Each structure stands twice: as C-alpha cells, then as structure tokens.
Amino acid sequence: MSPVIRPRRLRQTPAIRRLVAEHRLHARDLILPLFVREGLDEPVALSLMPGVLQHTLDSLVDAAEHAVEAGVGGLMLFGVPERRDATGSAADDPEGILNVAIGRLRAALGDSTVIMADLCLDEFTDHGHCGVIGAHGRVDNDATLERYGQMALAQASAGAQFVGLSGMMDGQVGHVRATLDSAGFTDTGVLAYSAKYASAFYGPFREAVDSQLQGDRRSYQQDPANGREGLRETLLDIEEGADVVMVKPGLPYLDVLARVSDSVSVPVWAYQVSGEYAMIEAAAAAGAIDRKPAIMESLLAFKRAGAQAILTYWAAEIAAELS
Template sequence: MAAFPTTRMRRMRANDWSRRLMRENTLTPNDLIWTLVVSDTANPTEPVASMPGVERLSVKAAADAARRARDLGIPAIAVFPHLDPSLKDENGREADNPDGLVAQAIKAMKDAAPEVGIICDVALDPFTDHGHDGLMEDGVILNDASVERLCSQALMQAASGCDVVAPSDMMDGRIGAIRGALDSEGFQDTLIMSYAAKYASAFYGPYRDAIGSAKALQGDKKTYQMDPANSDEAIREVALDIDEGADMVMVKPGLPYLDIVARLKATFEMPTYAFQVSGEYAMIQAASQNGWIDGERAMMESLLAFKRAGADGILSYFAPKAAELLND
C-alpha cells in the first residue's frame, strides 16, 4: 500500500454515497430474530422492570406479535415462557405439557402468521422450582436424566408446530438425543439451533426476572455452562453439536463474546447466530434513558457488530424496533 500523502484513507469516507459503496457489512430485518416472553398472565402485557420496553405477553398478544414480525420482515421469533410459580416443581412437569402455555403460544402464533418461524427454548429452568436448566438431585445437576426430559420437551414443541427447537441447557449429548427423538417420531424436518457455546455469564439477570426464575435459582450454573475465560472449549462444544446433528449453532451472550462468534464462523462455516441477551439490552436501554448515550445509534451499532464478527443472525429484544428503523 502506498503511504501518505498518495494514500488518503479519508477520501472514501468524505461522502455518504462513497461510504455506502465501500460498506463491508449491512444489517437488514432478515438478520433479526425477535426474542419475547409469553406469560400465563390474565393481562395482555406485563412490563419487565429490569428490561425497559420489554413486556411479558399473553398468548393473544404473542399472536399479535407474530403478525407484527411478519409485517416488519422479521423471519423468526424465539419464545420463552413465564409461568405461575404454582406450576413449577423439581422435575419441571410443565415443560412437556401438550396443553400448556408453550404449546398454546406456538399454535396461536403459527395460526396468526404461519410464515414466521417459531423457535422454542429447550431447557427446564422456566419450569423448575430450583431455577436450573436440568434435573437436580442433592445439589447436583443430573445430565442423562435431564436429557430424557429435554427430549420429551422438544417432542411436545415439534408436535405443537414449532419450527426450530433450541436446546439451551448445555447438557452433554442432548443434541444427538433430541435429533434421534425427533426423527423417530416423524419430525425429521424440525430444525435444531444449538446453544453450543453458552457461557456462565452475569448478563442473564434481567432475563431471569422476566421468566420468574431469579429468586428461585439455587446456586449457580457453572457446572454446565461454559467458563467465560475459555475459547478452545467452545470449538470442542460446537464440533460435538454439529456431529450430533445441529443445523445451526449459537453463541450466548453476544457482545462480550464476538471473538467466539468470529472464531466459530471461520472454523466451521456453519449457520452461526449470536444472542444479544437481556443484560446487554438492559445496559443500552438504561444508559439511553439516562441520556448518557444515543440509544438508537447504540442499538444499531451493537447489532451491526454481530454481522461484522460473522454472525448470520442475531437474537435480540431490540428486533422490532431495529426492523422499524431499517424499514424506514
């Protein structure tokens, strides 16, 4: 490359048209997956105090959200449940209830907007009274017994019309077991989006408020979620999930782990997604509400960063707001 003054990098930045011509990455509504919480509340909506702008939605309101996603051009919605505490127990009995909240929400959303993909979380934490993603015995999270429950949960979701099951539990071997269970019951076309590199992060706090597991959680999740210090371990986790039948892989959280997103995409060349989690959302919203940052610019910059790192799409609570701006 020729040196200054022959090369002047600012020349191409001087005008909007030239900046657009050399832009390396773009963000569109097609890159967004709307993450929302559906609740068994009698109210149409309930605000989540730690996530300004996010509400728990009734089944009817979730169906309306599906129509809104369709109209905004958002391809898919990721659904997370908030249950009345009386429905929770140590085994997460509601997780595979074919008449339960999740099944009702899937059916209502698919009826409202069948062209919008529905992604369902496969984990037990919204359904257990101890707040963990698997079954617990004497303070130990059981792997193989948990996987059996997760297979039953995934089958219920597929039977209800879910397009993508997304195991977020981080139990060993669950992708292969779920793939086998789905295939054996005739759901060979149901996709699996694996939370393949999910870290034991401090950024999940507002989400646990949203689904009602924060106060119930006993201990932490470090025995099954990944150590934030590790990168090579993510390679091994993703390789195993791909071998077991995952169609897509995900990194969670998002912005603190852009290096992991980039490394996984370069290594495996698989459809790779990032989850902009509740803590990331809440920080941007809080700073915006306090006038410390331009909230819309920060939102769009953060979403574009995922694309720059190599993500094929982003799960985000910002999805509808971002899609509105992109469409304008």
C-alpha cells in the first residue's frame, strides 16, 4: 500500500518550504559585536577571526553605520585600552576608550539602533580576570560588584542603552540595577549574561581584546557539565531585575538555551562566540563545508532553541542579505 501521510508534500519546492517554515531569521534578530582599541591609527585585522577588526574610533562609527543600514537589531561594544592595572581603572574613566566610543556611537546613531556595552573588567585588568583579585589570589566577588556599579554609571552616562553584565559575579544584576536606579538611570537596561560557561570556545576573542588572562575563570563561570545550573542562574538574575537574559556560548549549549527559553517570560538571547565563528570560517576555507549555508543553519539553530536575538560576528553580512 502507498503511504497516506506524506510529509514530503511540504518539502517539494522552495516556495512551499518557505510557507511552512516553523522559524524565520530576520535582520533585526542579529546583534553585531564590535571591538574598539585605543591608540590605533588604522583598523587591525584579527588573525583568528577572518573579517573581524579591532577598530579605531573613526572606523568603529563607519562599521556601526554600515551595520545599521544593513538592518541589524543592535550593537555590542567592547573596548581595548592601552594601559591596564589591577582594578581596571580605565573601565569607568569617562575618557576611557570604551566610554568615549559609546558616546561617539550614540552621537552618530541616536536611537536608530540599540547601543550596548560589555560591562566586565577582563579587558581592563592587567591579570585578565573579570574582577578584583583579593588577598588570597582569587576574584573577590563583593569588591568586584562595586567596580561593576562604577562601570555601569560610566557607560550609562556615555549613552549606553543596555549594559551587558558578563562577569558572572553573584548578585551583579541586583547591585548594578540598584546603582543605576539610585543615580537616575532607570531607563538603562540590564542584559545579563546569565548562563555563561567556562568554555574552550572563547579562544579567538582573547586575541580581539588582547587578553592578559592568567589562569582560568572556572571559579566564577559555569561548569560545562551543568545544565540545570544555567536555569538557576537565569532565574536569580530575573529576580534581581534583569531585563534580558543570555546564554553563552551558543551551539554547544542549545539545550540550556531551550530550557531557559521555555522557563522565563523576559527576552532570551544567545551569543555565537568567537570559537564558533572561527570554526565555520576555517572549515569553509578548507573546503570542508559550504560557508553560507553553514552560517545560516547555525543561526537558525538558535532561533529553533528559543533565542529571540543572536550576537554574532556575521550580523552585518547576514542582515544585508536578509534585508
């Protein structure tokens, strides 16, 4: 007997497949991470991430304007200072590279996009950790919260619409939310990197920010073996006032992303990190995979797992095609 139920009927042509697609990717779903480095005369290409640059202030504005014209939903900014110290003092300096860059982007773009800033100390410290090192050589959680509050005020004052809390300190969302509110920045949003794992996939990013990391971050970032813990951290951040929550890295943690998305009512985002980007680019360059379909498949995986927006280094390129 011939089968009566034939799922292939819905796959026959591109038009049918488009019509019945369960998930769709839009340009506005993509957020572009950008790096700006103090002291550069011209942009510097990253050896491990083809097509990604460390920008000057001028080239940063050009790249941001191009991305916005392509239709991206937002920009996430990372700063790389010339000088670092134990407490990351350049991070909350109004004349520091990150805060100056936020101001430049806000002046150039206004409210035409969403300008976000990474709120973490690792780019600014001479030891490369995400917080203040205490007397016993470990990151001091509560002393770090004070620095995060100061950073939040500097970034909000410069014009950031969202601050991206990526340090994985206990209580960071509540402390920053209270600090912003007490200073009158009640409209500045908090994006919490709620489920951020101690991952091997961050390697190329460390070139991008000229990381000075000594040791590892396993005492504060999450253990890759733990899935439920990612949801616990997310729920705590929401209780403390997070406006948006995020899972990082992306593809290796789609199970965590799906669990979080099914459990919360705030927006859920994902970060397709540098190692994911580098692997696809390297495999495509070697002829092992077809580059563009692989990129699109990876981005759709985030949507399928429940991400409403995706931070990806391909944001401007893919947004231009989707638009």
